[in-house]
Amino acid sequence: MTAATIFQRPQSLTERITHYCPGCTHGVIHRLVAESLDELGLRESTVGIAPVGCAVLAYHYFACDFQEAPHGRAPALATGAKRARPDLTVFTYQGDGDLASIGTAELIHAANRGEKFTIIFVNNAIYGMTGGQMAPTTMPGQVTSTSPAGRDVDQVGYPLRVAELVATLRTPSYVERVSVHSPGHIIDAKRAIRQAFAYQKEGRCFSLVEVLSTCPTNWGLTPLASLKWVEENMLPYYPLGLKKSPEDEV
């Protein structure tokens, strides 16, 4: 019997050990992006844009060229890079503080112009890097270091549903929300991420995949309890599924 390789590290990932906390799902999402780049043969022509937040060091883990953006501005950098070199595959990898708070203008206008790059939007309902502050995506009543009595929607409004917001724009795009809290959901998330890059490869449209993610450290939960928390608290408010397709009627 000869040995056969049935599982290996994607070429688009480096061997470096990540700085992410135990149980954080950034690692899973990195892998799904890397597998998609590998399978579509895009790695050598890819430029990633890192955010400010937990994923700022993503460039140490992806084996492709990278730019590091000011906080929230990744879609503007991606616009510049893609307009300069339409032959490149350009993606941003942004958290919810970066994309849904300080970077809202850059997100909406890049989407509305139909910039042909891909956004991987990681929504874990909290600011991770700075130590667990309230984000625009924090759940009603959720306790964070800046909402110690729980998010009060009378004072700060309801969580921002980014995928739905972007899907209201008339410009054709691909927008889907997925989750990585179970193996089945991870497989589905992979399909969506790969689809986003496939649309970019065809020069088709702007694409955004919102991925529901965990933050065990700042949620104060074990990794397993965190996965359950996504299922029970986030899923009802952030419904999964396709929000907009370039096949839709304009």
Next chain:
Amino acid sequence: MAKKLMKGNEAIGEAAIAAGCRHYFAYPITPQTEVAEYLARRMPEVDGVFLQAESEVAASNMLFGAAAAGVRTFTSSSSPGISLMSESISYIAGAQLPVVYINIVRGGPGLGGILPAQSDYFQACKGGGHGDYHLLVLGPSTVQEAVDHVMLAFDLADKYRNPVMVMGDGMIGQMMEPVEFPTEGVAAPPPKPWATVGMRGRPQNLIRSLYLDPDELERNNLELRAKYDAMERDEVRFESYHADEETDVLVVAYGTMARIAKTAIDELRGQGKRIGMLRPITLYPFPRVAIREASSRARAVLVVELSTGQMVEDVEWSAAEGVDIHFFGKTGGNIPAPEDIGDEITKVLEGRARPRTMVPLAEEAS
């Protein structure tokens, strides 16, 4: 090439195209919006990219992405817009990217006004954004010089991998003058092996300004400092107008102010007065040595600016010891006539003007 009559803002747009730039990202703001309007028509003719951004914040970050992808890129704006870009200018300087900024300065602070001013000298030359960095800053005094400076700016930005600003004012932007564009001898941009354009078999290229290790960040700071030292050694530019002679009053002025001052100086020299002028062309690096030498031959120095006194601080610390420094400024969009500057020079000549002093005036009076 024959000279043609062009408005300053349009000439600036054409100069960028002559320099091989095909990527322009900008947001409208008076008094320089004609640059964008001109390029909205012109860029498609040369297969270039014109993109109106959603804000100055975004425009400058588009420059970041485009420059990091290896192309020549620039924007044009005016004072409040440059304030919004200052965040990314700091990142661009830290990440060592070649980007060109045109700043057609208007009055401030705040919304200020839309008329000519030189009140952003501090912002351009002393920071603006956070961190230890410098822009290389050029101050044209004619439309032709604006054209030449825009073309030079792209070369300098590439040479130093550093943002370069061409800082004019509304007069430069709005006036029409005959200009010509050099068509020959325009050097191609240097190769950019550091650009993020896909690995294609080589190791990863990374454009960043984050260095969490203190030694690594210090190394980047020292690398930047070494570039600024090289600029201070190799890139100082100035015009000497009778400043190499013995003078009774040495005028120091830049940009359009220098032009108006020159008319006043010619008038006084016609009456036999010993007046000269030193005009800084690079505002950073500042011509400190030239100012020291010229002021050592002068009895007094008069700095003229469209501000309440910004460049004058650089003149003070550059000037020869013991020489009196005087200042004359107009603001709000008010522009002195040659006679106004002539009167100030005469006051200094006749000992009727009060030099600047380290002692606060109120204290001195008590």
